Amino acid sequence: MKLGLFIPCYIDAFFPEVGVATLELLERLGCSVEYPLDPTCCGQPMANSGCQDDASATEALFVHCFQDFDTVVGPSGSCVHHVRFNLDAIEQTPQAQKVRGRTRELVEFLLDDLKVVGFPWAAFPHKVGLHDSCTAVRGLGHARPSERVNEPYFSKTRDLLDKVRGLELVKIDRPDECCGFGGSFCVTDEAVSAKMGYDRVHDFHRHGAEYIVSADMSCLLHMKGVIDRLKLPMKVIHIAQILNGGPP
Amino acid sequence: MSPREAILSAVRKNLPRPAVPLPEVPGSERKGIKHGLGYKEHLTRLPEVPGAPDVNEPLLPYFRRQLEAMGGRSFEVADAAAARAKVAELFPDANVVCSAVSEVPGTRRIQDVRDPHELNDVDVGVVRSPLGVAEAGAVWLTQAELVVNALGVLSQHLVVLLDPAAVVETMHDAYERIDLASSPYGVFLAGPSATGDIEGVIIHGAQGARSLTVLLLAPAARKDPR
Amino acid sequence: MTRPVDPERRAAGFIALELHESTHDRLVWGMRQNRDKAVAGVPEWEELREMASRIKEHTLTHLDHYLEQFEKSATKLRTHVHWARDAEEHNAVVYDVLNAHRVKSLIKSKSMLQEECGMTPYLQQRGIEVTESDLGERIQQLSDEPPSHIVVPAIHKLRTDVAALFAEKIGTDPKDSDPHALAEAMRQNARPRFLKADAGMTGANFAVAETGGFVVCTNEGNADIGASVPPLHIASIGIEKLIPRGRDLGIFIRMLSRSALGTPITQYTSHFHGPRRGGELHVVLVDNTRSDRLGSPDFWHALKCIRCGACMNTCPVYRRGGGLSYGATYSGPIGVILDPGFDLSKYRELPFHSSLCGSCTDVCPVKIDISDQIYKWRRVVAAKGLLSFAKRVGMSALGKTLAHPPLYHSAEAVGEWALEHLPRFLLYNPLNPWGKHRELPAVPRQTFRQWYIENRRKP
Structure with missing residues (x-):
């Protein structure tokens, strides 16, 4: 199986260690991974603002770069969600449909496709707060949203973290409240975005979390900005880093 | 073109397609609130509702609990005399008791009221409901029972007689049993008038009745078949 | 063209009244919690x-x-x-x-x-x-x-x-x-x-x-x-x-x-x-305007609304910014998708007053695809040329950069790419909104791509 690694633009620029952890983790699990050097972004920032025209060239580039892979894996729920559900600023050629259908988010790839049973190398003896991103929960179906009360609870991210030695998940008051990142929303609606971020971070802090873990680095980028401003004794970490054996 | 024709033709021009068929709604056979009505056969692993009645269990306790949760209260009374005594006990200071039932005559007969404005001084209104709904803790009242509809909302306190055998399970059952077009007014009343409009604090007696008391008493005719 | 309402500014004003915002969020979230309990029944x-x-x-x-x-x-x-x-x-x-x-x-x-x-x-x-x-x-x-x-x-x-x-x-x-x-x-x-x-x-x-x-x-x-x-x-x-x-x-x-x-x-x-x-x-x-909306394949489902307000109660943006921030008859997520149908120019900013968390769609008792419609209204606003200046210019610049790997990567090579170019959409504003309540991320020594070339592509 030819596996293409999709590293979203903001991970490439701000959190290269998350890209490295994702790559190493996939290789550890026996995947043959290739990282094409040309893709820049999935087109989501433009498309999310309604700018289909501005998104189309980037989306075309994405499809072009990944069309020869059997599977594309990315460590970001929101980017994968865009590719799978909203990448339609370009003509829906067979190549585009193929790439969109084969793009997988890291958590679901590990759990549903590879059916990984354990991460024997991973230990993380910390209290951890789990942040499932909105697009992962409601867009990709990674967890039961809290409002669907009559359905059994599940969280794919939690299932993976349960396989890590020493890791203790803390319970918080609002398990899947949006952190307020929301793409360009975080600057165009700054006051609301920041207040949501503060509330979210305080919920984790109040319940003793040392780390906030997520499969979406964009939410963590935002919450890290809040944590650093408030000088709280907490850190953010991507799930790939924990599953790969902890932060470097 | 008249507004009517203009609207209908705009609607016709823009009707979404394809047309969606009308689904059948659940019938009135009892299914048990506890396990859900389970309209779809394959949905069998629904969560259980704690405290709710199962198919074979009586509905009255659940109706009374739900009514209480809505801010109402209920009492079992043995006969008309007990109902009168209960009203006197609960509202010792009432000057005007306006009644639409024979069991509790009160101080004013609703049949003597010509205009709803005459009800402004009513302390306690008394009326009989033909139907209670367990899941909602609600009683059904129409113009046939109220005679003057405003009795239900202008009275400071409302007392409703209800046959304990006339309680159905859900709103589906209730709508199967009533004939909407037969009365100009019909209301499912669940507890007293309430508001949460100031900081969400629940307050009874916002505009309508300050309290709702249900007296569980079968009508005389049914209790005594002679 | 009607002057657009500015939900961001109005919401910021409400949040600045700290007790109002925190009480509002607590009460409205309380309604969502009560809804959850009732639905469980x-x-x-x-x-x-x-x-x-x-x-x-x-x-x-x-x-x-x-x-x-x-x-x-x-x-x-x-x-x-x-x-x-x-x-x-x-x-x-x-x-x-x-x-x-x-x-x-x-x-x-x-x-x-x-x-x-x-x-x-x-x-x-x-x-x-x-x-x-x-x-x-x-x-x-x-x-x-x-x-x-x-x-x-x-x-x-x-x-x-x-x-x-x-x-x-x-x-x-x-x-x-x-x-x-x-x-x-x-x-x-x-x-x-x-x-x-x-x-x-x-x-x-x-x-x-x-x-x-x-x-x-x-x-x-x-x-x-x-x-x-x-x-x-x-x-x-x-x-x-x-x-x-x-x-x-x-x-x-x-x-x-x-x-x-x-x-x-x-x-x-x-x-x-x-x-x-x-x-x-x-x-x-x-x-x-209801018959107009009926003819819109993307938006007619909003006519199913029974006005219960569940989407407002669950909406994290509504709870923080308050209902008056929408400056319209209908507020909250349902307002975001209804109001532009009455006056697109006036309500063009509303579809952006959302983090697209999607919870509104899940709580809607008549299954309106509220969140998807918010997303689609953004496209309508952009297609009609009604995007704000900052968004229009920012997205256009970003789209051009991201579409051209050499441009993007040469920008990267110069270093500090992140703060110079990528955040143009984040930071395209002299007021630098990101930094008002949050710290900026540190820029790492090298990008992932650079690391990959250095560590995995060595001849």
């Missing part, structure tokens, strides 16, 4: 949603038929049925009926449609005294503000705000902010208005084609007083409120208040079929 909830959605879709795809059937059944019950194409026509019809009855004073219960039509100021300008009878609506009327929430119109106010308002307007003790005392004071103030009113007005939650009647749901019973005390009752009904059969009500009534407040039913669920003994009943069927 109905195991078949998802089936109810599906059925409710299909009944609404069926009605809307046969709306002409059901409108005619409603008119016929209602007329048979001696209800006067009027039709109004838009807000102006609605207000004129209402005024004509009131005028013919020499109405000087009117008591009305909550109606979002009458809000939408701007009916109250219209009638007041023509000498008719209009009193809102719902406590929350009356608070808003006395404040000269629109409702901030569909179900609890004054939820953005603290009890002390209400105490100050009532002290000024109806002479209560300004120091007594006990909600019980305030509600009692309004009860005493409203009662004489009910008694002297020449007419009562209501909206309608549902109109039943088969039976020719309509249903009004309240907790205060104020609609029932307005309909049963004055001799004249006028109801304004949006054409999308129709449902086919009486028994369909079972589905919707089971869901409405559970979704809204978490109670199994509203205290009063009132059905009106023809005039009461000694009274007269008029209904006005109002289009006001």
Whole structure:
């Protein structure tokens, strides 16, 4: 199986260690991974603002770069969600449909496709707060949203973290409240975005979390900005880093 | 073109397609609130509702609990005399008791009221409901029972007689049993008038009745078949 | 072109009132939690949603038929049925009926449609005294503000705000902010208005084609007083409120208040079929852009809305920014998708007043794809050239950079790429909004791509 690694633009620029952890983790699990050097972004920032025209060239580039892979894996729920559900600023050629259908988010790839049973190398003896991103929960179906009360609870991210030695998940008051990142929303609606971020971070802090873990680095980028401003004794970490054996 | 024709033709021009068929709604056979009505056969692993009645269990306790949760209260009374005594006990200071039932005559007969404005001084209104709904803790009242509809909302306190055998399970059952077009007014009343409009604090007696008391008493005719 | 409302600025103002925002978030989230508990008491909830959605879709795809059937059944019950194409026509019809009855004073219960039509100021300008009878609506009327929430119109106010308002307007003790005392004071103030009113007005939650009647749901019973005390009752009904059969009500009534407040039913669920003994009943069927929306494949599903407010209660943006931040009749997620249909230019910023978390879609009892529609409205705004300058320029620059790997990567090679180029969409603003409440991320020594070339592509 030819596996293409999709590293979203903001991970490439701000959190290269998350890209490295994702790559190493996939290789550890026996995947043959290739990282094409040309893709820049999935087109989501433009498309999310309604700018289909501005998104189309980037989306075309994405499809072009990944069309020869059997599977594309990315460590970001929101980017994968865009590719799978909203990448339609370009003509829906067979190549585009193929790439969109084969793009997988890291958590679901590990759990549903590879059916990984354990991460024997991973230990993380910390209290951890789990942040499932909105697009992962409601867009990709990674967890039961809290409002669907009559359905059994599940969280794919939690299932993976349960396989890590020493890791203790803390319970918080609002398990899947949006952190307020929301793409360009975080600057165009700054006051609301920041207040949501503060509330979210305080919920984790109040319940003793040392780390906030997520499969979406964009939410963590935002919450890290809040944590650093408030000088709280907490850190953010991507799930790939924990599953790969902890932060470097 | 008249507004009517203009609207209908705009609607016709823009009707979404394809047309969606009308689904059948659940019938009135009892299914048990506890396990859900389970309209779809394959949905069998629904969560259980704690405290709710199962198919074979009586509905009255659940109706009374739900009514209480809505801010109402209920009492079992043995006969008309007990109902009168209960009203006197609960509202010792009432000057005007306006009644639409024979069991509790009160101080004013609703049949003597010509205009709803005459009800402004009513302390306690008394009326009989033909139907209670367990899941909602609600009683059904129409113009046939109220005679003057405003009795239900202008009275400071409302007392409703209800046959304990006339309680159905859900709103589906209730709508199967009533004939909407037969009365100009019909209301499912669940507890007293309430508001949460100031900081969400629940307050009874916002505009309508300050309290709702249900007296569980079968009508005389049914209790005594002679 | 209409000047757009600025929800971001308005929301920031509300958040700056710290106690208002935190109380609002707590109370509105409380309603969402109550909704969750109530829904847990109905195991078949998802089936109810599906059925409710299909009944609404069926009605809307046969709306002409059901409108005619409603008119016929209602007329048979001696209800006067009027039709109004838009807000102006609605207000004129209402005024004509009131005028013919020499109405000087009117008591009305909550109606979002009458809000939408701007009916109250219209009638007041023509000498008719209009009193809102719902406590929350009356608070808003006395404040000269629109409702901030569909179900609890004054939820953005603290009890002390209400105490100050009532002290000024109806002479209560300004120091007594006990909600019980305030509600009692309004009860005493409203009662004489009910008694002297020449007419009562209501909206309608549902109109039943088969039976020719309509249903009004309240907790205060104020609609029932307005309909049963004055001799004249006028109801304004949006054409999308129709449902086919009486028994369909079972589905919707089971869901409405559970979704809204978490109670199994509203205290009063009132059905009106023809005039009461000694009274007269008029209904006005109002289009006001609804038939346009019906023709929009992307947006017609919004017409299924039963105005429960569940989407507002679950919305993290609504809870922080408050309902008045939307500057429109309808607020919250449903407002974001309804308001642009009335005036795209004015409400062009609303689709961006959302983090697209998607919870609104999940709680909607009639399965409106609210979140997807918000996303689609953004496309409409952009396609019509109505994007704000900052977004337009930022997205265009970003799109150009990201579409050209050499441009992108040479920018990277120069270093500090992240802060120079990528965040243009984040930081395209001299005020640097990101940094107002958050720290900027540190820029790492190398990008992932550089690391990959260095470590994995060595010859």
